[in-house]
Amino acid sequence: MGCEWRMMSAGLCLLTSLILTVDLTLGFGPNKDMQFTFLLSAGSTECFYQTTARSDSMEVGYQVIAGSGLDVGFALISPTGYRLVSDFRRSDGIHMVDSTEDGDYRLCFDNSFSKLSEKMVFFEVNINSESSSVGGSNEWENMAITESMGEYNMEDIRAQMDSVYQHLERSRQILAVLRALEARDRYLLEDNLWRVSFWSCLSLLVMLFVAVTQIYTLKRLFADTKRVCT
Amino acid sequence: MSLQGIGFLFQCYLVLAAAMYFDLGEQEQKCIIEEIPEDMLVTGYFLLEPWEMNALSHSPHLGVTVTVRDPNHEVLMSKRYGKFSKFTFTSHASGQHYLCFQTNSTRFSVFAGERLKLHLDVQMGEHSIDPVPDKTKDNMKNLENSLRHLVDQMIFITRQQEYQREKEEVFRQIGDNTNSKVLWWAMVQTSVLLTVGFWQMKRLKDFFIAKKLV
Numbered sequence: 001m002g003c004e005w006r007m008m009s010a011g012l013c014l015l016t017s018l019i020l021t022v023d024l025t026l027g028f029g030p031n032k033d034m035q036f037t038f039l040l041s042a043g044s045t046e047c048f049y050q051t052t053a054r055s056d057s058m059e060v061g062y063q064v065i066a067g068s069g070l071d072v073g074f075a076l077i078s079p080t081g082y083r084l085v086s087d088f089r090r091s092d093g094i095h096m097v098d099s100t101e102d103g104d105y106r107l108c109f110d111n112s113f114s115k116l117s118e119k120m121v122f123f124e125v126n127i128n129s130e131s132s133s134v135g136g137s138n139e140w141e142n143m144a145i146t147e148s149m150g151e152y153n154m155e156d157i158r159a160q161m162d163s164v165y166q167h168l169e170r171s172r173q174i175l176a177v178l179r180a181l182e183a184r185d186r187y188l189l190e191d192n193l194w195r196v197s198f199w200s201c202l203s204l205l206v207m208l209f210v211a212v213t214q215i216y217t218l219k220r221l222f223a224d225t226k227r228v229c230t
Numbered sequence: 231m232s233l234q235g236i237g238f239l240f241q242c243y244l245v246l247a248a249a250m251y252f253d254l255g256e257q258e259q260k261c262i263i264e265e266i267p268e269d270m271l272v273t274g275y276f277l278l279e280p281w282e283m284n285a286l287s288h289s290p291h292l293g294v295t296v297t298v299r300d301p302n303h304e305v306l307m308s309k310r311y312g313k314f315s316k317f318t319f320t321s322h323a324s325g326q327h328y329l330c331f332q333t334n335s336t337r338f339s340v341f342a343g344e345r346l347k348l349h350l351d352v353q354m355g356e357h358s359i360d361p362v363p364d365k366t367k368d369n370m371k372n373l374e375n376s377l378r379h380l381v382d383q384m385i386f387i388t389r390q391q392e393y394q395r396e397k398e399e400v401f402r403q404i405g406d407n408t409n410s411k412v413l414w415w416a417m418v419q420t421s422v423l424l425t426v427g428f429w430q431m432k433r434l435k436d437f438f439i440a441k442k443l444v
Binding site: 032034036037038039046047048049050051120125154157161164165168169171172175178179182183185186189190192193196197200201203204207208211214215218219222 | 386416
């Protein structure tokens with residue numbers, strides 16, 4: 001009888017955790033944020049898919065970090081097949097979808113116009129769930145709201161901590177974007193350094209070659225005809 | 231496996247099902263690039279599904295080989311997992327790491343064109359795993375867990391900012407290098423030009439004198 005009771009309570013525990021999970025993400029808070037950097041090879045297209053629920057707001061931002069020309073084509077296609085955004089050869093972009101449909105959105109990056117150079121693209125997707133932003137974190141749900149510890153109200157503490165968490169998440173996202181920008185600038189600068197060295201060396205060699213050729217051409221002019229002006 | 235472990239894994243499954251996914255052909259390898267500072271723990275969760283949810287997959291034993299390369303292109307980790315799992319690694323060098331995923335089915339498949347969905351979620355930094363949030367637990371415990379989450383986040387942000395500062399240092403050095411290289415090459419070219427000019431004049435003068443043209 002004791003064994004059965006224990007199993008039942010364990011089952012209840014699991015069920016509770018499942019119910020809570022449906023609204024919780026791995027942190028706590030209703031927002032999700034995904035960032036990826038990937039290499040897009042020359043002449044190819046890569047598509048990523050994001051699942052959204054009804055009336056969420058989604059923000060998509062991308063930035064080309066490396067690759068000659070620093071541009072890529074971008075398309076955002078809704079679950080019903082309607083093409084929402086179509087960028088042609090841009091180096092960065094931010095797009096917002098205010099009220100999403102239920103289903104999978106398709107983000108496609110297109111490098112088919114470039115035959116030789118591969119591009120490194122950084123993109124991020126932020127989803128703000130409207131549905132759970134009102135409810136807040138469910139794990140605090142059953143706490144007595146009037147419970148207070150001295151001067152501080154539990155409700156206040158919860159609100160403050162949620163606010164701090166949201167701000168920190170925003171900081172993380174901004175840091176990621178800044179990181180991508182810095183990487184792009186660094187690649188550009190390394191390219192510049194290599195180009196400066198290469199072209200300087202080449203022009204030096206060309207100068208020496210031209211100088212030596214001039215002398216010997218002149219000499220040969222006089223040596224061939226053996227004309228002597230007296 | 232303990233109940234908490236199962237509960238946690240199931241949480242991950244549900245979260246992953248809503249995460250971003252991309253398509254992966256069989257035997258195809260796709261890579262994700264992550265900029266990771268050194269000594270950071272990276273956890274990745276992935277879930278492999280057939281493209282059509284109701285289509286019977288004729289290779290039921292789906293597997294994913296995860297290969298992690300460090301900035302010097304050396305293999306840091308290469309392991310094979312099942313359909314749904316998590317992998318962790320700690321970076322030893324700071325820089326761009328390549329996380330590559332390749333599917334392989336244990337059965338030789340004649341239909342090589344089958345597409346698969348790979349859900350992916352990569353998290354950096356240590357996250358204190360919160361135990362199953364129990365309604366009967368103490369409020370202080372919940373408070374403590376939330377505070378621990380916040381502290382983890384702040385530690386992660388601080389770490390990232392330190393790394394960013396290091397990279398800016400490298401960036402400034404490259405800029406200085408470029409500047410001094412430009413100056414050096416300009417000076418070398420000017421001096422070579424002058425030297426070669428004098429040498430040419432001298433050779434031609436000697437030549438014309440020898441040929442009795444002047």
